[in-house]
Amino acid sequence: MDRDKNIEFLNSSKKPWDIVVIGGGASGLGTALDSANRGYKTLLIEKYDFSKGTSSRSTKLVHGGVRYLQNGDISLVIEALRERGIMRKNAPHLVKDLSFVIPSYDWWSSPFYGLGLKIYDMMAGSLGLGPSTTLNKEETLKLIPNVNQKDLRGGIIYHDGQFDDSRMAISLAQSIEDQSGKVINYMPVTNIFKKNDIIEGVELKDSLSGLKYVIRSKVVINATGVFSDKISKMDQPNSKNKIRPSQGVHIVLEKKFLKGDHAIMIPQTSDGRVLFAVP
Template sequence: MAPSVPSLLPPPWTAATMARTWRHATAEGRTFDVCVVGAGITGAGVAREAALRGLSTLVLERRDVAFGTSSRSSRLVHGGVRYLEQGDLGLVYEALAERTILLRTAPGLVSPDRFLFAVHRGDRRPLWQLRLGLALYDVLSGFAGKSERLPAEDTRRREPLLSSPDLAGAVVYDDARTDDARLCLSVLQDARRHGAWVQTRREVHRLSRTREAWCIETDDGIVRARCVVVATGPFTDQRLLGPAGRGLVQRSKGVHLVFRHRDVPVRGPVVLEVPRRKRIVFVVPWANRTYVGTTDTPYEGDPDAVGVTRDDVAELLAVVRPRLPNARLVPEAIVGAYAGLRPLVRAGDTGDVADVSRTHRIVEPQPGCLAIVGGKLTTHRRMAEDVLVRVARHLGIPFRRGVSARRPLVPDASHLGPVSPFEAADLPARHGALAPLLAARARSDPALARPVVPDLPVLEVEIEHALAYEGCVHLDDLVRRRLPLALLDTRACLEAAPRLARRLVASAGRPPGDADAEVERLAEAITREVGAAIPGTRPTESGPISAP
């Protein structure tokens, strides 16, 4: 029997529902089995693993779901080709195994693709060496994919934008793509389906231990849990963990630029080597846009203040433009951008942060208090299992791996009908197997089938769904992490912001005047992150970015 629509939907999730559950969470005598601090992909994974095993689970996040690294990545589910050169075969093998699991359990949300790794004369690795490396990649994946070497002429036929006379050829190989923020949200939604409580905008200030439990202190209440897992990514420090948190994380900044696809019309994902560096850059089509990234530079500043600088723009354009000379890769063509911080495990002075391993590390400064740092988006499930092994040991309960590897991440709604005619709106890429549910709703109401912004593949039905079921508190939650409006076209998003803000505050029963404050809040956040990269998104411009 096909599941009903109510059983497919996650529990309603709004500011009002969070306020109600918070009163229950702080009630005297209530103790959770696990409290997870942080709602990025790692914290979401830990919450899901705990909830799937019947543990009472609370997630506390000081900002929003996927606020940091988990919404600012290269949007790939991959083994990590460049880690082969570092000799980190164990990480590549583990990541490729997790890629296989995600392709099976999150179809649509995680989708396979053929990547073209171009080689140019003067690159560090000749074509034959890259071919051998990607043959090893095939082996480590269990031959889930088959790489193929292409001479220069065949490479140009496959990807005409690679028109540099220095092109030597390419290797085509298999990997996968995702919407990182939506993947994180989907993991957390499955945790909620299994009873986890999630509270955003709840900052944890202090952890203290009593004989019976840990006390987690926030601005407006104290909750208790038998175990605490700190999964705060680049924000990890000694404030919650004491001396164990000092110097635990090495932050590396990664920047991406977004262009209209007509300006950078790649046919599929392209990989380019950064000259004289052990780094690569991806050029990936995304709906009717193309994004380019990433950088990999040390960052020692305030993680809340990370943003795209003019130097970041110049660095990326200097790498990509000579390889794609016919693309319109100029600062004036940038329509979106974002900057994130990788929370790498600090391992002394490695020189180049690109050489720092992407493995993860778990520390336990006191019994029942764990922290996890490092890792990759792709390996979040395995990382979460490693944490739960220790949680189970502390709680004195048995633990069995693989529970989440066999369970669909998103309920299958295919019995509700096809996604058509909304394939071009990218519904499957954002909602996975639940896309037919939103498509059926859009077919029933023509107003919900309209695009939110002309030229962007986001539908009004997604706004309705996000406001009711996806925990949007502020406007930037909606347009930055539930839906990629601010990433796909920052200026167009700002133009639509007043209308969307009115819908947000009306859905929450807030005063109409709050809409203006939400628009201002969004504008400030965008200015802080990308104001230096996208002319017209900040109140005063200090002149155009000079092209390198």
């Protein structure tokens, strides 16, 4: 990727773009790659650096959604498991297997989660990462020695994936350019312009040089995540906010805290949260 050459292309290109994607996170990069792969003249622009926001602040898991299975959202689990398998196949240098242990403190926990995870394995089919297994107390303590031992009965081990989210974002950006698309960071949208109430393009400002650019496009896609309302108001200033942000909490500790290579998954804490302890 060469930012200067891409900006030169903006100046020299006379024909309108087919698609301009605003936002260089996971959603924007994926959208732009799909567009470029289909042969559309595609430009992706990002206000800061690629995956600067939510996309580099994930739990870095490639999972099929065990908690969604508990909620009965079968179709979502099947789709997520399929995507997990494809991602691992397409980017083995970025995705690795990771085993999770669910400690059990009630008589019903092991059979309940054990059965659910066997269904989880079955849904993954040939794209599965390994079979889930019921553990006794000694086996559980061997894998996660710092777990609370009081009333511990055993546990269940299952397999999902872990990946480098920022490197994945850069790989997607490079793939967009491989498909003749263009990606430019530090290029925020300052305005949207329309003709006969139809969006025809965007105004950009280079954060590094201060220069402005007017870009014509047949389609403009807002993929700015929690900042989507700000972009939408450039089109419809009086529109109501549609995004209600939510957040998870990540606490970074020294690796020795976990005392092992296995992740811990608590399906439900006392306040109703899902808790992961991930190496």
